[in-house]
Amino acid sequence: xxxxxxxxxxxxxxxxxxxxxxxxxxxxxxxxxxxxxxxxxxxxxxxxxxxxxxxxxxxxxxxxxxxxxxxxxxxxxxxxxxxxxxxxxxxxxxxxxxxxxxxxxxxxxxxxxxxxxxxxxxxxxxxxxxxxxxxxxxxxxxxxxxxxxxxxxxxxxxxxxxxxxxxxxxxxxxxxxxxxxxxxxxxxxxxxxxxxxxxxxxxxxxxxxxxxxxxxxxxxxxxxxxxxxxxxxxxxxxxxxxxxxxxxxxxxxxxxxxxxxxxxxxxxxxxxxxxxxxxxxxxxxxxxxxxxxxxxxxxxxxxxxxxxxxxxxxxxxxxxxxxxxxxxxxxxxxxxxxxxxxxxxxxxxxxxxxxxxxxxxxxxxxxxxxxxxxxxx
Numbered sequence: 001x002x003x004x005x006x007x008x009x010x011x012x013x014x015x016x017x018x019x020x021x022x023x024x025x026x027x028x029x030x031x032x033x034x035x036x037x038x039x040x041x042x043x044x045x046x047x048x049x050x051x052x053x054x055x056x057x058x059x060x061x062x063x064x065x066x067x068x069x070x071x072x073x074x075x076x077x078x079x080x081x082x083x084x085x086x087x088x089x090x091x092x093x094x095x096x097x098x099x100x101x102x103x104x105x106x107x108x109x110x111x112x113x114x115x116x117x118x119x120x121x122x123x124x125x126x127x128x129x130x131x132x133x134x135x136x137x138x139x140x141x142x143x144x145x146x147x148x149x150x151x152x153x154x155x156x157x158x159x160x161x162x163x164x165x166x167x168x169x170x171x172x173x174x175x176x177x178x179x180x181x182x183x184x185x186x187x188x189x190x191x192x193x194x195x196x197x198x199x200x201x202x203x204x205x206x207x208x209x210x211x212x213x214x215x216x217x218x219x220x221x222x223x224x225x226x227x228x229x230x231x232x233x234x235x236x237x238x239x240x241x242x243x244x245x246x247x248x249x250x251x252x253x254x255x256x257x258x259x260x261x262x263x264x265x266x267x268x269x270x271x272x273x274x275x276x277x278x279x280x281x282x283x284x285x286x287x288x289x290x291x292x293x294x295x296x297x298x299x300x301x302x303x304x305x306x307x308x309x310x311x312x313x314x315x316x317x318x319x320x321x322x323x324x325x326x327x328x329x330x331x332x333x334x335x336x337x338x339x340x341x342x343x344x345x346x347x348x349x350x351x352x353x354x355x356x357x358x359x360x361x362x363x364x365x366x367x368x369x370x371x372x373x374x375x376x377x
Contacts, residue, residue: 057343059117060357066113070148076338076368079119085177085219085329085373087211088120089266089319090339091227091309091364094166095128096137098360107360108137112144114357115171118338118366119149122179122211123171124225126204126268126364128155131163142171151175158184158207160199168207168225168267179209181257187250188226188265190242203229203239206250206265210258218373219329221262222254230270237274237283244287247294247322261296262329262377266321268364280316281306287320297325301335301369307346308337309364313354315346319367328376332369339365 055074059066080086093099096106115123128134142153156179157169172179185206186198198205206224213219229239251263271287273279278286284300291298301321308319321335336342340355342365349355 055117056338056340059114060338060340060343060355060361062356063107063110063113063360066110066117070113070116074117075119076117077336080121080370083373085122085213085215085371086118086120086368087122087124087223087264087266087371088118088366088368089124089126089225089268089321090118090366091126091268091319091362093127093362093364095125096134097129100164102133106137106362108140109144110357111361112141113148114339114361114366115141115145116148118368120366120368121173121176121213122223123366124207124223124266125155125157125169125171126166126225126227127362128157128167128169129164130157130161130167134163156182156207156209158198158205160184160205165199165202166204166227168204168227170207170209170223170225172211176214178212178214180212182207182209184208185224185226185250187246187253188224188228188243190229190239190246201229201239206267208250208254210254210260213373213375215373217375219262219371220260220375221264221327221329221371222258222260224250224254224263224265224267226265226267226269228268228270230268230272232272232275234274234277236270237277240270240283241286241290244290245294247291247298251294251296251324260377261324262327263298263324264321264327264369265298265323266319266367266369268318269320270318271320272316272318280318284317284320287322291322292325298322299325299330302333303335303337303367305337305341305346307341307365308367310340310349310354310358311363313348313351315341315344315348319364321367321369323369329371329374330369331372336368337365338368341365 151173157167184198185208186192188206191201206226288300307315
């Protein structure tokens with residue numbers, strides 16, 4: 001099991017890393033995904049109509065604004081209510097470098113602040129490197145996150161794949177939840193033929209864990225973080241479809257281990273469509289239909305805005321949450337989008353002048369789902 005924990009003996013190195021990583025990455029940083037269809041948008045120079053009322057516009061405006069807001073008690077949607085457990089998914093573009101290279105950098109302290117603002121107990125992660133520098137960066141982030149919000153923050157990443165490749169995994173508060181039996185979910189790499197080669201085709205498997213709330217009588221469920229094949233070529237599209245078709249097999253394997261029908265699959269599904277086949281919204285509809293027909297039946301959670309990431313200034317919907325339909329702990333009817341997507345209400349921005357958070361944090365936005373913190377099965 002590849003676990004990334006705060007490394008206290010790196011303290012002096014962490015201080016240097018924090019100083020080096022508090023500036024937005026330069027223009028021209030590599031983008032993680034190919035072009036995809038985007039939402040219709042209003043004037044590109046204006047923020048969304050809900051901008052003034054959405055605290056995401058403050059937390060994701062600048063590091064200083066986030067620090068002031070979070071230390072004043074601001075949390076996304078007020079934070080989870082008593083008796084709730086919050087899960088989220090966030091593709092943090094090529095963390096900690098911001099690109100496939102090592103010449104940029106995620107703003108680590110701002111990232112910690114926005115994570116505190118999200119107030120999630122577990123965050124499904126995508127596009128995470130597993131280098132020594134990433135270990136140091138996570139130590140910076142988890143220490144700063146604990147300073148903002150308390151808690152014992154830990155990171156768990158997929159086992160397969162080279163250190164510099166993108167990984168799926170989890171960031172979680174070990175004071176609130178325990179992650180048991182973590183494993184690579186080969187089924188969610190459509191190019192993989194079985195458990196002996198979960199990273200086939202240089203793609204990512206899912207990362208699976210059984211999440212157990214530490215609240216007495218609290219929720220427990222299987223959780224899988226995914227990052228499916230990116231691209232609008234037919235091959236990329238078919239590889240994603242293969243992963244969709246394996247939801248039933250994934251459920252069967254996890255159910256055999258846990259005897260629990262509760263399952264959440266969340267992450268970057270890359271539902272961008274394919275040239276000459278279908279556009280992104282149609283692929284999302286197709287995913288919903290496939291998921292509903294895969295045993296035991298899954299619900300594709302709609303989001304409050306149809307926007308989870310930006311590419312060339314336009315918004316698309318690549319990040320999805322699929323939940324076993326009979327999971328009684330799921331009470332919300334919608335998943336909630338935060339980040340610059342919420343701050344701008346999905347409206348486009350000029351490519352030449354992107355928001356600071358787009359450059360310094362990620363082109364994707366966090367998507368949040370609140371659950372009842374009760375074991376109802």
